[in-house]
């Protein structure tokens with residue numbers, strides 16, 4: 628399965644995929660990484676693994692790159708890489724409906740909450756404040772509405788009495804590192820369907 632990964636931050640989830648690819652534990656080839664930040668550690672991780680990286684920085688010459696410009700460049704890059712699946716792993720820019728519809732492959736996103744609750748930011752803090760007993764992470768199909776596409780998989784944990792947003796974030800991230808490769812394996816094996824007519828092609832992983 629040819630995978631393109633979109634990132635904005637530390638890229639610990641990207642690293643899990645790189646490690647799984649290199650170990651032969653997942654039938655994937657990471658064909659490219661797009662970062663909207665030039666200072667993202669994810670860029671270093673991709674470079675170290677000799678994976679093509681496109682940095683489409685959201686700030687260039689002190690000016691914020693408009694989302695349209697970003698999307699035009701990102702689409703051209705994705706079309707060139709020809710992925711079967713596009714994975715948003717800690718990608719922090721909201722994408723437009725036309726970009727999602729015209730992308731050369733279906734797109735999935737990793738979100739740190741048990742969707743449909745806690746869409747958007749600060750999910751860990753909000754879950755604690757609301758007195759939730761459970762929290763976790765979800766992988767869903769990307770649609771124009773933020774964090775609202777079909778949920779494919781989830782992993783959950785129990786919130787401790789003494790939990791802080793930081794401790795919870797760390798525990799959820801451990802779950803993400805299992806959920807993401809597991810979900811990609813299910814998609815690659817066609818054990819899981821995206822529920823769209825734009826299914827992942829597995830021609831490349833016989």
Ligand code: GRF
Nearest residue numbers: 636637638639640717738739
């Ligand atoms: C993850 O917690 C993900 O849920 C959120 O951003 C974080 C990305 O972490 N959307 P990393 O960049 O993969 O380390």
